[in-house]
Amino acid sequence: MSDREGLGASSSDDDLSLPKATVAKMITELLPKDVVCAKETRDLVIECCVEFIHLISSEANDICEKESKKTIAPEHIISALKALGFDQFTSEVEDVLKDHKQQQKDREKKVSKFEQSGKTEEELLAEQEKLFAASRAKFQPSNAPQ
Template sequence: MSNSEDSQQYMDLIVKEEEEMSGDESDKQDGHGSMLREQDRFLPICNIIKIMKVPVPQNGKIAKDARECIQECVSEFISFISSEAIERSVAENRKTVNGDDLLVAFSNLGFDNYVEPLSIYLQKYRESNKSDRNLFMDSNYAQNEDGATNEAMK
């Protein structure tokens, strides 16, 4: 199946879900039938505005409808990528989505330009976590060598 067919199926699903929901509600149902509040569906607007202000001149302004549009688009994009990553983890009988699932999702959905930079970032993130963990373990070992017991550290 091509990326455009995948995108079309996804958009058809979104339209169908929106038609099934009443137009008056600001809340939507998640895949399990429970209601989601609008603040749970979208990224925080303050984070969106911070990013949007970066290329805008200091005295420039961003219209409210532009901020809300970007907020909705970014949130939809994240849902789109996440859905693909979740499908992969479910297909592999895993309950947890990992960074590699997201990278494959980006590639499958035609966002190949993002895969390499995100792979580099993920690798550096994992290395950073390893060194942080090692630092934590070393400090625990040093404390134990000084006579502290595991019970005292809890």
């Protein structure tokens, strides 16, 4: 009997995994060209990653509960990494978080430009069609100089 069975884990716990093709691609990119990775090794890497995610999530949840919060924030993940002795990963995680926040701001700017136009989607589509029609008319062979 495994630890999971002993803890009464549901069968949905067994369904949690990472995409095998993605993990295999990452492993292949990291290994020298003359080294291959056995299927069992790839599966073990996936299990380790899932277990790591469980560990970090559980610790972050504990930190979150101690702060009387109901949502795990990125800061809880960083605190969990530190609490579990993975300090060496925190600066990279903070960099990724900063990049993610910037990407979100960039997406919001794009949405705001649409909203700032003051036009409906239908009006913008109609304008686009007029521009396409004008462009087609300009470059049609019948209008070409002879």
